[in-house]
Amino acid sequence: MAFPSQAKYVIIGAGIHGLSTAWHLAEGLKASGKGSGEDILIVDKTGIAAGASGIACGVIRNNYFQPAMRELMAHSVDVWESDPKAFSYHAVGYMQISAESMRENITTIYEQQKAIGYESVFVEGADKTDRYMKDIFHDWQATGVTSVLHEKRGGYANNTAAMYGLADKAEALGVRILTGVTVTGFVTDDGSKAVKAVETDRGNIACDHVVVALGPWVKSIWDMLDLPKVVNIKGADGAMHKDVPMWRYWALEEGTLGIDPEIQKTNDGKMPPVIHIDSSAPLLSDVDGSLITDKLWGIYYKPDFNFGGIQGGAMPYPVKKDADEVQVDPYGVESPEFIVDDNFAHMWCSALAFCQKRFEGQIKHYKNEPSGGIGCFTPDSFPVFDNFRDNVYVIADSNHGYKMIGVGKLVAEELLGEQSALLKPFRFARYEAGELHPVSNSPFPWS
Numbered sequence: 001m002a003f004p005s006q007a008k009y010v011i012i013g014a015g016i017h018g019l020s021t022a023w024h025l026a027e028g029l030k031a032s033g034k035g036s037g038e039d040i041l042i043v044d045k046t047g048i049a050a051g052a053s054g055i056a057c058g059v060i061r062n063n064y065f066q067p068a069m070r071e072l073m074a075h076s077v078d079v080w081e082s083d084p085k086a087f088s089y090h091a092v093g094y095m096q097i098s099a100e101s102m103r104e105n106i107t108t109i110y111e112q113q114k115a116i117g118y119e120s121v122f123v124e125g126a127d128k129t130d131r132y133m134k135d136i137f138h139d140w141q142a143t144g145v146t147s148v149l150h151e152k153r154g155g156y157a158n159n160t161a162a163m164y165g166l167a168d169k170a171e172a173l174g175v176r177i178l179t180g181v182t183v184t185g186f187v188t189d190d191g192s193k194a195v196k197a198v199e200t201d202r203g204n205i206a207c208d209h210v211v212v213a214l215g216p217w218v219k220s221i222w223d224m225l226d227l228p229k230v231v232n233i234k235g236a237d238g239a240m241h242k243d244v245p246m247w248r249y250w251a252l253e254e255g256t257l258g259i260d261p262e263i264q265k266t267n268d269g270k271m272p273p274v275i276h277i278d279s280s281a282p283l284l285s286d287v288d289g290s291l292i293t294d295k296l297w298g299i300y301y302k303p304d305f306n307f308g309g310i311q312g313g314a315m316p317y318p319v320k321k322d323a324d325e326v327q328v329d330p331y332g333v334e335s336p337e338f339i340v341d342d343n344f345a346h347m348w349c350s351a352l353a354f355c356q357k358r359f360e361g362q363i364k365h366y367k368n369e370p371s372g373g374i375g376c377f378t379p380d381s382f383p384v385f386d387n388f389r390d391n392v393y394v395i396a397d398s399n400h401g402y403k404m405i406g407v408g409k410l411v412a413e414e415l416l417g418e419q420s421a422l423l424k425p426f427r428f429a430r431y432e433a434g435e436l437h438p439v440s441n442s443p444f445p446w447s
């Protein structure tokens, strides 16, 4: 394809958000008679699924303490369910098995799931939790947990396959995807904030609208757009917290136990739900019985043929560097800095064995290959979906996003002039206005 000098809509980033926005925008343009997919150009400096979307565990769940997040996730699950084959989506469900300190929060989640018609089962009490789990997995043996929220919808999707499914849908409607093109800046007219062209390493592309969907790289483009490096946040106490850094990074730790995924089938021979457990019981080593932690800990796991084993992760850790100093590239498994180490393998495999007897003594099968990656987080760890500089839409998902395939649909509607009630709670102005999302007791920054 000749390098285009113009496109009505330039979308930067060919991950879940860029691709989903392009697909839905193309549909919306066609349906409204306002244009077609040919008005949309996606540029990516590497390729489709080269970012976080291509390494994500791919878990899709609704379990959020924040009502606005839950409603948004329910909307996204509808989109996943709209074409499971194209999105390589496995609707196996999701289980949140929790320590007593989280029970109250999870009760609220369950009640609100009921209120929005999102099907789930909630079981309370240590004995009942144990029985419920043993009915599914005969060898369940975890302690330090007193409730189960079993979401009947959700599950997981194969990370890269889903991105290609989205790209196919967008391209079928005429969207162009240009890879190997790095955005380096923006051109504006004197006296105007609006972007009139996107600068790239291959030339400028004149445009009417820009969509920024950059996952872990969002800060680089944010800086190019001269958007604020710090924000003022009105806390729940009414006090204004001044100059809070806009971005910080967390490192996600994930890995794969290289055993036959079929081993994790349920008692009735089905593929199981994704398991997420947060336990208050001391976690002991499955290798030598030593104490790994006596604080609340959490892991998640699922059998996954794509990863070739039991795949999952544990609690992420904050990257203790100023955001300006964090090296995002090379990203993911190529990173010399942000891949998991032996401590992760030891903790995660021991936690698997803590949960189910079938995993005892299996650590020797842990796949010793680079995995994990970093995510870029907002000040409150919730997304920012908003318009800046008059014609730049920023999708900054604060690393919640693989599951959020529906956000692109809502963003496309906003680009076509319709305000989305589901996206409204995620505007940038919420910080200064103190319209923050409630915070849960989960040890994970995204629950």
Ligand SMILES: Cc1cc2nc3c(=O)[nH]c(=O)nc-3n(C[C@H](O)[C@H](O)[C@H](O)COP(=O)(O)OP(=O)(O)OC[C@H]3O[C@@H](n4cnc5c(N)ncnc54)[C@H](O)[C@@H]3O)c2cc1C
Residues within 6 Å of the ligand: 012, 013, 014, 015, 016, 017, 018, 043, 044, 045, 046, 047, 048, 049, 050, 051, 052, 053, 054, 055, 056, 057, 058, 059, 060, 181, 182, 183, 184, 213, 214, 215, 216, 217, 220, 252, 253, 254, 372, 373, 374, 375, 395, 397, 398, 399, 400, 401, 402, 403, 404
């Ligand atoms: C290890 C890990 C596991 C995860 N697991 C889950 C999970 O199970 N469930 C879940 O819901 N979420 C998960 N997430 C979060 C999720 O992956 C991200 O929130 C989501 O994929 C972000 O999508 P995106 O489209 O915004 O960005 P990305 O998928 O990162 O895409 C951004 C693209 O921008 C391109 N790019 C960057 N800079 C430029 C530039 N200057 N010019 C042009 N192109 C550029 C990159 O090449 C990349 O392809 C996980 C994240 C990680 C790191």
